[in-house]
Amino acid sequence: MTVSPQIHSIQIASRAGESMMQLAQANIVAGKGIEGDRYALGIGAFSKTKPKIRHISLIALSGIEDANQQLLTKQYAVFSESDARRNLVISNISASELNDLVGKIFYLGSLAFRGTELCVPCQRPANLLKRPDFLHAFDNRGGIRAEALESGYLIPGDLLHFSKSERS
Numbered sequence: 001m002t003v004s005p006q007i008h009s010i011q012i013a014s015r016a017g018e019s020m021m022q023l024a025q026a027n028i029v030a031g032k033g034i035e036g037d038r039y040a041l042g043i044g045a046f047s048k049t050k051p052k053i054r055h056i057s058l059i060a061l062s063g064i065e066d067a068n069q070q071l072l073t074k075q076y077a078v079f080s081e082s083d084a085r086r087n088l089v090i091s092n093i094s095a096s097e098l099n100d101l102v103g104k105i106f107y108l109g110s111l112a113f114r115g116t117e118l119c120v121p122c123q124r125p126a127n128l129l130k131r132p133d134f135l136h137a138f139d140n141r142g143g144i145r146a147e148a149l150e151s152g153y154l155i156p157g158d159l160l161h162f163s164k165s166e167r168s
Contacts (some may be wrong), residue, residue, distance in 0.1 A: 005093035005160035007108060008061050011082055012037035020082035028056070028111055030151040034087055052145070053116045059086040059143030063095035067137035076133050086119065086143045090160055095141035102144055109158030112149040119143040 011020040012034050026034045033040035033055035040055070068078035081089045090098060101115035121138040
């Protein structure tokens with residue numbers, strides 16, 4: 001039996017640089033992102049960057065775990081899910097499988113999203129955490145950004161699907 005990818009956790013920060021806060025449910029607004037998140041509000045650190053769409057960010061739980069394994073071998077401290085500063089942590093999918101969603105429409109629960117670009121690790125989380133090892137640890141596993149095509153609610157456990165017929 002194959003286990004489907006699903007939302008493991010949901011997180012937002014209401015302002016640029018604030019700590020990420022875990023949510024039990026997220027209200028997704030089409031064309032904006034997660035209600036209350038810095039990027040949906042247009043006040044994220046990179047909100048003024050054009051023409052990028054930053055409605056929602058996703059990272060594979062396995063990507064965080066792989067990054068932490070790499071750090072442990074060097075006897076560095078590990079990163080928590082919130083340290084990655086991504087909105088959705090997705091379980092049961094590899095970082096490369098998640099990366100492959102760039103340019104494709106996919107579904108989380110009953111809502112449609114379009115993968116827009118890779119979240120290439122940048123200096124911002126490294127600076128906020130005062131941990132330069134972030135850049136190397138999350139190379140090729142920093143997740144993706146996506147455009148919210150539909151409005152509705154997401155909760156942990158909602159499945160990631162690749163076709164409309166699989167919508168929950």
